[in-house]
Structure formats: structure tokens, C-alpha cells
Amino acid sequence: MISLDRVGVTYADEPAPALSGVDLAVPEGELVLVVGRTGSGKSTLLRTLNGLVPHFSGGTLHGRVVVDGRDTRTHRPRDLADVVGYVGQDPLAGFVTDTVEEELAYGMESLGLPPDVMRKRVEETLDLLGLAEVRDRAVADLSGGQQQRVAIGSVLTTHPRLLVLDEPTSALDPLAAEEVLATLQRLVHDLGMTVVLAEHRLERVVQYADRVVLLPGGSGPVVGGAPADVLRNSPVAPPVVELGRVAGWDPLPLSVRDARRLAGPLRERLATAPAPPARPGAGPVVARAERVVASYGRFPALAGVSVDLSGGEVVALMGRNGAGKSTLLKTLVGLKRPSSGRVEVDGLDPAGLRPSRLLRHVGMVPQVPADLLYASSVARECEQADRDTGVAAGTTLELFGRLSPDVPLDRHPRDLSEGQRLTLALSVVLAARPPLLLLDEPTRGLDYTAKHRLVEILRDLAGQGHAVLVATHDVELVAEVAARVLVLAQGELVADGPTTDVVVSSPAFAPQVAKVLAPQRWLTPTEVALALADEPVTP
Amino acid sequence: MRPEHLPTLPRPLHPGAWWVWAVALAAAASRTTNPVPLLLVLAVTGFVVAARRTRAPWARAYVAFLKLSLLVIVVRILFQSLLSAGAQGPTVLVTLPSVPMPASSGLKLGGVVSLEAVLRATYEGLQLATILCCVGAANALGSARRLLRHVPGALYEIGVACVIALTFAPQLVTDAARVREAHRLRGQDRTGLGALRRLAMPVLEGALERSVDLAAAMDARGYGRTTDARRSSRRLTAVLVFAGLLAVCVGVYGLLAAAGWWLGTPVLVAGLVAVGLGVHVGGRRTGRSRYRPDPWALPEWLVAGSGVLAAAAVFVDVHVSPADFFLASVTDVPPVPVLAVAGILVALLPAVAAPPPPAPTGRPPRSRPPVTPAAGAPGREEVAA
Incomplete structure (x- = not known):
């Protein structure tokens, strides 16, 4: 053919x-x-x-x-x-x-x-x-x-x-x-x-x-x-294959069904292993939404959502398209004024802030990161961001260098790869060090390597005390990084709890590893690998 | 009899028929400032739109045009009664405080407002409003996009370009809104030239990227594959169409300027023939076929004919008794021109002669009235929490 x-x-x-x-x-x-x-x-x-x-x-x-x-x-x-x-x-x-x-x-x-x-x-x-x-x-x-x-x-x-x-x-x-x-x-x-x-x-x-x-x-x-x-x-492989590599299965399973058939012995070994360490969370409350209602014309987008976001915590926001994820992000960053209820970020109402002040309290990377970028080269983009946020010259560039090393600075932002463009937008937003960071569908178009990089970056940010809210469909990203998951449906919050509690039993939101090892509560191949490494060797 | 001749078979009417009907009514409205036929035309278009519009987004165009026409009337009244010195009559309604203006300008600011000025402005505004509503009715009933599907084969490329432009314009607006939101996220307080440049760059770059994607998709789907690329036939088409259009322009100039009988009608006719030939030759060279072309059957003839008949009645009546159509004194009760009114009433025919629009999704009709779905997203499986 x-x-x-x-x-x-x-x-x-x-x-x-x-x-x-x-x-x-x-x-x-x-x-x-x-x-x-x-x-x-x-x-x-x-x-x-x-x-x-x-x-x-x-x-x-x-x-x-x-x-x-x-x-x-x-x-x-x-x-x-x-x-x-x-x-x-x-x-x-x-x-x-x-x-x-x-x-x-x-x-x-x-x-x-x-x-x-x-x-x-x-x-x-x-x-x-x-x-x-x-x-x-x-x-x-x-x-x-x-x-x-x-x-x-x-x-x-x-x-x-x-x-x-x-x-x-x-x-x-x-x-x-x-x-x-x-x-x-x-x-x-x-x-x-x-x-x-x-x-x-x-x-x-x-x-x-x-x-x-x-x-x-x-x-x-x-x-x-x-x-x-x-x-x-x-170098690129789905989680179920990585789990197969960790467990040493041959032939490698490609689907949850194949893996589940091979997973009996592994589940037995893991039953005695210590549970994965709890993910960091719950610092001081940075942002709070109380009974927020918002609608577009006659279409209700949010129907009374109440949420607290704390520093040092990565929270995932899930739900099908049109469930109100983007609207919740927009109310938190003041792009959409709620028709009732209250939104508070850092003790302030984001919708009432001038953009130049808003930047220091909440930053958001939109679904299309390129919307944030308009300069003709990476270096100029970073200089512009320094000026916009009023931070010392070179701050943004240094940040970008750390997030995404080895990118030529004279490259046009449109010529970067999806992952590099995302980190550039992230650096621009992070230059003002906002305590609350919002990301809308960040893994769109990212390969596994770029995704791993993003996971590390998000963990670092949480470690530095940022509150991070990620709206995403990507269950594997959620499994890797989120400490807490919010699920929206028809503008209402239908679930809010630690990641393992929310996703393990869900048919739509469970990551592959959880599906293979259920009812045990493992989410990623890395967790399993660590647990197996800690296991005392029995002859 | 073929089924499409039946006015009861639900199907979309040929958009061309709607446009002929509406343009004929607009032409009729342009011949008079008498409010009686004007209001009647307005009522006829409104009735037919209400009876035969679909649930497509463009069917809301009529209401938008109606609002625009009301605005036109109001603006016209304000300008004529407050600013124009020449239009005032003897019946003073109200005297406003005024600002002196040089007499030679013919303008005033405030001062006397007379009944004559207000009425004349209303009638003239009504004429424009009626024409606008006719265009609105055409848009609501026969979408401009559907009409573009019927351009002759020789002009196919231009038709495609128009359709794409119609899709891209709303897309640009959404893009611009998104990028403006992004400005807020980058802490932009300023508005002005710098902000405009920052808005324009991402929007234009996005549009360019989309155009390239679209071009690739069209190429991959066989666009232009069947075109006979012989240069001689392409050149012949271009020469015929271009020369024809030039001749049409000269002919119209000749007619309007009365420059001599030979420069008017003969050149115009020759030009039209050349354009027609060009379009015919060009149409032969494309090997495209057309999916489900709208038939032109009895209902189309009736709809287009009723509009033309209405226009003809008004034109004849204007010729016979012009005093009924251009009022000498606006304060008198306007006369009722019988022939024109009868003609305009004929234009109501499409409300029954045009086939009813088909139901939105090709579901078979049910015996009991359908349950209206609740607003919002369909309640598919709830998220297991």
C-alpha cells in the first residue's frame, strides 16, 4: 500500500x-x-x-x-x-x-x-x-x-x-x-x-x-x-508500558486489560508495601471562591461553586468540555465577573484590580500560550515582561533559562516547540511571582518528555509555596502531580478531595496504573517503582 | 408532477428566489416616500419572515435589521429637526434654545422644530428603513452563503474566497477577544497604538497560520484538480469577462450622462453579452460537480414572481399618478395608491406558496409535540465521584 x-x-x-x-x-x-x-x-x-x-x-x-x-x-x-x-x-x-x-x-x-x-x-x-x-x-x-x-x-x-x-x-x-x-x-x-x-x-x-x-x-x-x-x-511510552517495564513483564502489556491479567503477583507484592507518600498540600489559603454563579446569556456556566486554594498545593480541575472549568479560571483571574458570590485572591477581588496590579497576585497561562506572546524573539519577550511587571532586568530570562535551557534567544516565539512556548509563557507570567498560578489545558500538544518537565516545574512551584490550579483532561498529568482534584459537571462541583480518593474509582478519570492495580491506590509507575525498590528482598 | 413543485413538501427554497423577491420589494420601496405603501412593504416582509424562517443562526438577521432601521429613523429625525434650517415648515411644535450659526451654511443648532420637518424626516427615514428590512428579510430567508453556492462555474474561485472570508471574519473577532484577555493577564493597563500592535500581531499571525492550514486541507482534498489548465481557454475567459465589464461601465455611463444613443444601450448590451459568454466559456472548463443543487421549481417561480409583480405594480402606479407617491404636503393624510397596495399584497404569497422549512435534524415528525430540551449541556452520564 x-x-x-x-x-x-x-x-x-x-x-x-x-x-x-x-x-x-x-x-x-x-x-x-x-x-x-x-x-x-x-x-x-x-x-x-x-x-x-x-x-x-x-x-x-x-x-x-x-x-x-x-x-x-x-x-x-x-x-x-x-x-x-x-x-x-x-x-x-x-x-x-x-x-x-x-x-x-x-x-x-x-x-x-x-x-x-x-x-x-x-x-x-x-x-x-x-x-x-x-x-x-x-x-x-x-x-x-x-x-x-x-x-x-x-x-x-x-x-x-x-x-x-x-x-x-x-x-x-x-x-x-x-x-x-x-x-x-x-x-x-x-x-x-x-x-x-x-x-x-x-x-x-x-x-x-x-x-x-x-x-x-x-x-x-x-x-x-x-x-x-x-x-x-x-523514550516515549504510555504509563501501562512503563509499569510493565518496572514489573519486568514479558510480553509488554499495551492495554489495561493485558496488564490487569498479568498484575496479580504484582498486586500481592504491593499489598504489603508502604502506601505512597502523601502529596504536599494545605498551606495558608491563597484564593477563595464562595458560591460563585456565572453565566453566558442563558447558559449557566457556574452554579454556586465554593473552593479554597492553598499555597504549596497543586490542584487539578477536571470535567468534560463546557462543564465550567475555563469559567472558574476566568473568575479567579478577574476576566469574568461572577453574577453572584464572591471571589478573593490574596484578600483582593481580582475583577476590581488594574491589570498591572493583578499580575502580582494571580497569573494565568491560557489554553493557547501564544496569545501571551507578541515580541519577535525570546529575548525581547523576556525584556518586555520585565518592563511590564517592573522587576529587575533579566529576571524573566533567567527564569526561562531555568525552565527551558538551551533555547536560542533570537528564536521567534512562534518557531518554538509547544513545550518551549508553554515554558516561555509560564516564565512571563511567573516573573511577578504571583502566589496563585492558573493553567488551562497545559499538556495540549506536549510529548511525554515535555510533560515530565512540566510535572517537575509544577512540583517545584508548589514547593516554593505557589498555589497551582490546573484545568485539564489529561488524567496521567493529574495522577503525576495533583494533590487534590476538583470535578465540575454542569457548573457544579461534584467532587473535591485528595487525588487518590477522586480518581481511583472513576471510569473516566482513573489513570492507567490505577485501573491496573485497583482496588489498591497507586497512581503512577514511579510510585510503584519506588515502592518495589523499598521492598525488602525475599529469596 | 415532480415532488419539488409541491409547495407542501418541506425543503429549503432556492436562496436566489428569496433574494429576487426581497430585492424587488426594496426596489418598490425606493420609488416612494408615501408611508402607506412603505409600511405595507414592511408588514409583508415581517409576515413572510415569521412564516417561513428557519432556526438557523442567520434567520435572526431580520430582527437585527429591524432594530437598525428604527435607529435610522430616529437619527434622521434628530438631525433634520435639530440641525436643518431649510426643512422647517409653518407648524411649530416646540422652540428649543439655539446657538447662532452663519446663515449661509443652511444649518442651525436647536431653535424652531416644526411638524413638517419631523414628518418629512420620518417618511424619508421610513423609506430607508423599509429597504434595510427587505435586505434583512433576504438574509434571514436565503442565507448569503447558500446563495454563493450558486455562482457560475467560472466564478467558482471567487465564490470560495467569499465563503472563506465569511467564515474568517467571526473567527478574527473571537481571536481578538481572546488575545485581549491575554493582555490583561500580562498586566497591560494601556490602550492605544502600542496595545493595538500587540493585539494585531497574534491575531494576524493566527489568521495566517489558519489560512495555510486551510490551503493544505483544500489541496489534499482535490481542490483545483479537475480544472482544465489550458492557458488559451483561461485567457479567453479573462479577456471576455474583463472587456465585458468595461463595456457595461461605459454603457451605464452613456445611459446616465445621455452622451449619445450609441454610447448607452448598445454598448451596455454588448458588454453584458461578452460577460455572459466569458462566464459560459469559463464554466465549461471546470470539471466540478455540485452536490444536491437547490431545484428551481414552481414555488421558486411563485416567490420570485410575486416580488417582481409587486415591484411592477408600484412602478406602473408611480408612472400613472406620481402625486400619490411623492407627497406635496406632508401634513395631509397620505393617499392610498390602490394599484400599488394591491401589488404589494401579492408579495404576501410566499407565506403560503414557499414550502415550509424542514425540521432542523432530519427526525421524522412525531404525533405528539416534542419535549423541548432543557437549556444547557445534555445530561450525559454523570461523573462518578
Whole structure:
């Protein structure tokens, strides 16, 4: 189906190739998962498959890419539209029309298919992807999972043999991600389609993959093979695989189900181990919300939420999209004035503060960290932040250097990786040393390495006495770092307690390790590793 | 008879029919300042919108336009009664304190406000308001986007560009709001040129990135694949359309300036023919097909026809008895032009002749009235706490 022969890609003005020496042959009907760190060339590899690299992106392609007998050197992306369906990272950015049905038909119109064929295929695709209920809705009004399914449907209608997806679930909450993955499963198993996808959130997809391709980045060779073999030594691996490595299981489990079957002896060993140390928490109260009510028009966003946040504590805020997470953050930073109830940060009402004073009491990193950045280089951004906050020159830069070493200071903030951009925004916000720090979905687009770095940073901040509130869908991040979890649903606080109490029994919010070892209360592979290391050795 | 000829089969009407109907009514309104036909046109558009609008977001356009027209009337009255010296009549309503202005300017500030000035302003404002409401009705009933789907094949690229622009404009507004919030997070008190630059950079960069994404997606989905790229045919189209439009401009100038009979109608007609040919030649070279094109059937003819008939009635009546349409004395009770009123009433026909809009999600109708869902998010599984 796909054959890559010594493929290398070098973009113009870049000294090192983005991709080099990739040999790959994918037979029909496989689900191939491309993994690797940010910047290792995952997107580039996917975009070579339909000719977007080099026809659209520019740069030089070495070697040969042949998809279903068509060489991408002689076929432009549009000439491959009936063979390869390509879905980019942000589905909304790729929509050309405004309603679901027209979006599904768009590709076929471009190919000039006859109207009766189009009509039939649109109906079939609506059923296949479960979109019939929303067929005449505007694409912008759909939920994230539905948008992703429309994006998949819009390329399926041309009946491609190969589907290429770039991070299809990274921006979705766990339930929406399951919707999309179930759809992909169905395409592979029922229709025999070949699917190639790149994803950071390995814990969601690796169990469905027939083959994993690991791009090590730099000059290392590309590794491809069965998932369990490749992940054994991979720098990126989902928690269940890490647990398998810790426990020394062979073959490595890829899903919670596999691991649970192997976990009996481990649970017995852990039953006697000391419980993981309690996470730090509960310093002086830094911020307090009392019976906060807020709404947008007739849509109630918060219905009487009361919360205390203490210094030295990392609190996770969870709940499905539209549950009121972002609104709670906004009321805490004074962007949204509650219609009743009281918000107090550092003893002050944040909505009444001038921005320049607000900065010293509460800082927030928004969902798109780039919104905070507008200078033309990292160094200038940091200078500007020093001036804005009135701190000694060089403070922000020093902070950034500590959070994210080895970044060239003349780099444009837009050219940084997601993780570097996040730390830059974090440094800018932290320059004024606010006692309360809010983060909205910080792990979006971060690879495991960047996520580990973020976890360390957040722990350090809590250690220095900051109160940190993280709104997130990422259960593994919560398991790693949070001492306390708040769960919002329909604007109400439905759970508030220590992380283990809230997440272990929850089907949606339990991390993989907790699912494997339940009813024991372990959350991360590291905790398990430490407990096993402390265990007295018995012959 | 084909099913789409039935006015009872629920389906969206061809947006072009709605636009013809509304533009014809607007043209009728532009021919008179008599409040009787104007108010009647207003009532007719309101009634038809109420009877045949969908639940789509753009269907709220009529109310927005109605509010705008009320504002137009109020502003017009304020300006004419307070500022204009020339428009005042003998019937003084009220005398306000005034500021002296040079007599040659024809302006005043305050002073005498007469009934004539207020009434004339109201009538003229009403005319503009009616035209605005016609446009609002067209937007509410036939979305401008849907109309853009019907541009001829030769102009397809321009149509796509318009559709994308219509999507991007609201997106820019949301982006700008988000970036402004971010300013607060960075401690920006200032507003002004510096703040504007800081707002513009992230918004424009974001828009640019999205455009590149969109272009990649369109390319990957086969945009432009079937276009016959022969240069000769493309050039022929360009030359025909461009020359045609130029000729149309010259022809219109000739008609308006009365520069000579040969510069008017003949050049205009020749230009139109050239444009038509160009569009036809260009349309042949695209190999695109169209998904579910809106049919143009009996209801479309009825809707468009009723609008044209109303306009024709008003135009004829204006020609026959102009005094009924341009009032000599605004304080008299306005006359009722019978032919025009009858014509405008015909434009009510779409309220029954246009097929009812289909229900929002293609569910089959139920025998009992559907339960209205509660506002807010659907109550899916509750979080296990």
C-alpha cells in the first residue's frame, strides 16, 4: 500500500534534515502508529504520504514515496485526493464549507463525481460515522469529537485506500477521544482501510496499533515493528508500558486489560508495601471562591461553586468540555465577573484590580500560550515582561533559562516547540511571582518528555509555596502531580478531595496504573517503582 | 408532477428566489416616500419572515435589521429637526434654545422644530428603513452563503474566497477577544497604538497560520484538480469577462450622462453579452460537480414572481399618478395608491406558496409535540465521584 524508499526531507533554510533515511513498507489494512518526540518529524512523515511535502511545504525530498502505485514526485496532493485522505491537526482549520453535509460532499465535488454517487456516499458516510443527527448543523457549533469525525468523514467520501491523521485525539477530552478511536477501529476492522496516525497520547491509541514506527529524531535510525517490541526501549511510552517495564513483564502489556491479567503477583507484592507518600498540600489559603454563579446569556456556566486554594498545593480541575472549568479560571483571574458570590485572591477581588496590579497576585497561562506572546524573539519577550511587571532586568530570562535551557534567544516565539512556548509563557507570567498560578489545558500538544518537565516545574512551584490550579483532561498529568482534584459537571462541583480518593474509582478519570492495580491506590509507575525498590528482598 | 413543485413538501427554497423577491420589494420601496405603501412593504416582509424562517443562526438577521432601521429613523429625525434650517415648515411644535450659526451654511443648532420637518424626516427615514428590512428579510430567508453556492462555474474561485472570508471574519473577532484577555493577564493597563500592535500581531499571525492550514486541507482534498489548465481557454475567459465589464461601465455611463444613443444601450448590451459568454466559456472548463443543487421549481417561480409583480405594480402606479407617491404636503393624510397596495399584497404569497422549512435534524415528525430540551449541556452520564 505504502512504500517509502530511503526518504529524507530537508526544508529550505534548515541546516539539518527534518527526516532522513526512512524505509518503510506498509501492507494493506494495517493501523500504523507513528511516535516520537516533538520535532522528530512525525508531521513531516505524514505529509510526505499525500505529497503535501514537498509540493505544498517546499523543501527537498530525497528517495521515493509510492502510495497505491502512485509516486508523489509526479503526483500533487490533489492528484492523490482519491487515494489518500489526510486530516490535519486542527479539524476546524481544514473546513471549507459551513454545514456537515456540504463538508462531506466538498471533496467529491472537487473530483467531479456525478450527483447521484455523491448523494449515496454522503448518506453512507453519515451512518458510518454516526453523524446523521447533526447532518444540517454548522460545523463550528459541533463538539470537538464530532468535528474530528466530520473531518474524517469529509476525506472518506472520496473512498481513499489510506487514511492519514495527525494527532486526531490530542485536543479532545477522554470521552470524545474514545468516540474518534472507535470510529477508526471500525474503519480498519470492518472496511479494511489502511490508517497511519501520529499521536502524543500513546495511552489512548497504542493498543489499537498493528505496528509502531518510532522516529528517534536527530540522526538515529527509524525503528518499526510490533508495538510491544518497539516500545520496550522507546523514550516515549504510555504509563501501562512503563509499569510493565518496572514489573519486568514479558510480553509488554499495551492495554489495561493485558496488564490487569498479568498484575496479580504484582498486586500481592504491593499489598504489603508502604502506601505512597502523601502529596504536599494545605498551606495558608491563597484564593477563595464562595458560591460563585456565572453565566453566558442563558447558559449557566457556574452554579454556586465554593473552593479554597492553598499555597504549596497543586490542584487539578477536571470535567468534560463546557462543564465550567475555563469559567472558574476566568473568575479567579478577574476576566469574568461572577453574577453572584464572591471571589478573593490574596484578600483582593481580582475583577476590581488594574491589570498591572493583578499580575502580582494571580497569573494565568491560557489554553493557547501564544496569545501571551507578541515580541519577535525570546529575548525581547523576556525584556518586555520585565518592563511590564517592573522587576529587575533579566529576571524573566533567567527564569526561562531555568525552565527551558538551551533555547536560542533570537528564536521567534512562534518557531518554538509547544513545550518551549508553554515554558516561555509560564516564565512571563511567573516573573511577578504571583502566589496563585492558573493553567488551562497545559499538556495540549506536549510529548511525554515535555510533560515530565512540566510535572517537575509544577512540583517545584508548589514547593516554593505557589498555589497551582490546573484545568485539564489529561488524567496521567493529574495522577503525576495533583494533590487534590476538583470535578465540575454542569457548573457544579461534584467532587473535591485528595487525588487518590477522586480518581481511583472513576471510569473516566482513573489513570492507567490505577485501573491496573485497583482496588489498591497507586497512581503512577514511579510510585510503584519506588515502592518495589523499598521492598525488602525475599529469596 | 415532480415532488419539488409541491409547495407542501418541506425543503429549503432556492436562496436566489428569496433574494429576487426581497430585492424587488426594496426596489418598490425606493420609488416612494408615501408611508402607506412603505409600511405595507414592511408588514409583508415581517409576515413572510415569521412564516417561513428557519432556526438557523442567520434567520435572526431580520430582527437585527429591524432594530437598525428604527435607529435610522430616529437619527434622521434628530438631525433634520435639530440641525436643518431649510426643512422647517409653518407648524411649530416646540422652540428649543439655539446657538447662532452663519446663515449661509443652511444649518442651525436647536431653535424652531416644526411638524413638517419631523414628518418629512420620518417618511424619508421610513423609506430607508423599509429597504434595510427587505435586505434583512433576504438574509434571514436565503442565507448569503447558500446563495454563493450558486455562482457560475467560472466564478467558482471567487465564490470560495467569499465563503472563506465569511467564515474568517467571526473567527478574527473571537481571536481578538481572546488575545485581549491575554493582555490583561500580562498586566497591560494601556490602550492605544502600542496595545493595538500587540493585539494585531497574534491575531494576524493566527489568521495566517489558519489560512495555510486551510490551503493544505483544500489541496489534499482535490481542490483545483479537475480544472482544465489550458492557458488559451483561461485567457479567453479573462479577456471576455474583463472587456465585458468595461463595456457595461461605459454603457451605464452613456445611459446616465445621455452622451449619445450609441454610447448607452448598445454598448451596455454588448458588454453584458461578452460577460455572459466569458462566464459560459469559463464554466465549461471546470470539471466540478455540485452536490444536491437547490431545484428551481414552481414555488421558486411563485416567490420570485410575486416580488417582481409587486415591484411592477408600484412602478406602473408611480408612472400613472406620481402625486400619490411623492407627497406635496406632508401634513395631509397620505393617499392610498390602490394599484400599488394591491401589488404589494401579492408579495404576501410566499407565506403560503414557499414550502415550509424542514425540521432542523432530519427526525421524522412525531404525533405528539416534542419535549423541548432543557437549556444547557445534555445530561450525559454523570461523573462518578
